Amino acid sequence: MTSENTVRPGVRRPRADRARQVADVLRRQVLAGVFTGGALPHEERLAEEFGESRNTVREALDLLRTEGLVRRVPGSGTLVLADKVPHGLNRLQGLAETLHEHGEVVNEVRSxxxxxxxxxxxxxxxLPEGADVVYVERLRRLNGLPLSLDLTYxxxxLGAGLDAADLAHTDVFRLIEEAAGQPLGSAEITLEAVxxxxxxxxxxxxxxGAALLMLERLTTLADGRPVDLEYVRFRGDRLTMQGRLLRDIP
Incomplete structure (x- = not known):
C-alpha cells in the first residue's frame, strides 16, 4: 500500500513546496560561497538546472530575499547579500577561537x-541550593557587528577573578582553564530557535520577534566538574552552525 505522504510519479506538488526545495539547495550554495562574483545564475539557467518553471525559481529567490540572503538588482540579476560565518560544532572552543579566520571578536561586558x-x-x-555564582552578560561583536548575546553562569x-581579566579580547574558556589549572573536557549543548x-x-x-539561534551549553573540566552554564543568542542572519556527525554502530 502506498503511503499518502509518498510522492508518486505524475502527482504534481504545490509550487510553494517545490520553491521551498529549490530555496533550500540555493541557500546552502549562497552560504558556501559557490556563486563566483556574488551573483546567482539567471532565473532561466536555474529553472533548467532544477527542472522547474521560472515562476517556481522566482518564488524560491523571493524566500531567500525575505531571509536577507540575496537582493534583486535591476540590470544585474540576483546578488548575494548576506555574509554568514560558520560556527563549528565539532570542537569545544570559545567564539574567538572558532571564528578567528573571519575577523576580530570583541566582547562588550554589560554585566x-x-x-x-x-x-x-x-x-x-x-552547587548547593542558594549558592552564589558569577554572572557575566556580554555582547559579542565580529568585525564591529553584533553577533551574539551571551548570558553566562x-x-x-573560577569566576572570581574575571573582573581583573581582559574580557574584551579573551574568551572565558581560556580564563577558566588558566584559573582551574586544567583544560576543559566536554560540553552538553542544545540548539534551538527563539x-x-x-x-x-x-x-x-x-x-x-526576529528569529535567533540559541545555544545552551553546560561545560565541564577534564575531570568532569561542571563549571560554566551559558545561554547564547546568535543572530541567525550572520551565523550558520556546521558540524560533522559520525554514526556509532554497535
Missing part, C-alpha cells in the same frame, strides 16, 4: 558580578 544562582542553575553546576571559585525579546532585540540590533 559582571556575583548573583544568587537560580535553583536549576545551581543544580546543573553541582560560572562557579564562584524569538528576540525586547532586550535581546535592542542589544543585537534586530526587530523584536
Amino acid at each position: 559582571l558580578g556575583p548573583v544568587r544562582a537560580p535553583g536549576p542553575v545551581a543544580r546543573r553546576l553541582g 560560572l562557579v564562584p571559585d 524569538s528576540a525579546d525586547a532586550h535581546s532585540a535592542s542589544v543585537l540590533e534586530v526587530p523584536r
Whole structure:
C-alpha cells in the first residue's frame, strides 16, 4: 500500500513546496560561497538546472530575499547579500577561537558580578541550593557587528577573578582553564530557535520577534566538574552552525 505522504510519479506538488526545495539547495550554495562574483545564475539557467518553471525559481529567490540572503538588482540579476560565518560544532572552543579566520571578536561586558544562582542553575553546576555564582552578560561583536548575546553562569571559585581579566579580547574558556589549572573536557549543548525579546532585540540590533539561534551549553573540566552554564543568542542572519556527525554502530 502506498503511503499518502509518498510522492508518486505524475502527482504534481504545490509550487510553494517545490520553491521551498529549490530555496533550500540555493541557500546552502549562497552560504558556501559557490556563486563566483556574488551573483546567482539567471532565473532561466536555474529553472533548467532544477527542472522547474521560472515562476517556481522566482518564488524560491523571493524566500531567500525575505531571509536577507540575496537582493534583486535591476540590470544585474540576483546578488548575494548576506555574509554568514560558520560556527563549528565539532570542537569545544570559545567564539574567538572558532571564528578567528573571519575577523576580530570583541566582547562588550554589560554585566559582571556575583548573583544568587537560580535553583536549576545551581543544580546543573553541582552547587548547593542558594549558592552564589558569577554572572557575566556580554555582547559579542565580529568585525564591529553584533553577533551574539551571551548570558553566562560560572562557579564562584573560577569566576572570581574575571573582573581583573581582559574580557574584551579573551574568551572565558581560556580564563577558566588558566584559573582551574586544567583544560576543559566536554560540553552538553542544545540548539534551538527563539524569538528576540525586547532586550535581546535592542542589544543585537534586530526587530523584536526576529528569529535567533540559541545555544545552551553546560561545560565541564577534564575531570568532569561542571563549571560554566551559558545561554547564547546568535543572530541567525550572520551565523550558520556546521558540524560533522559520525554514526556509532554497535
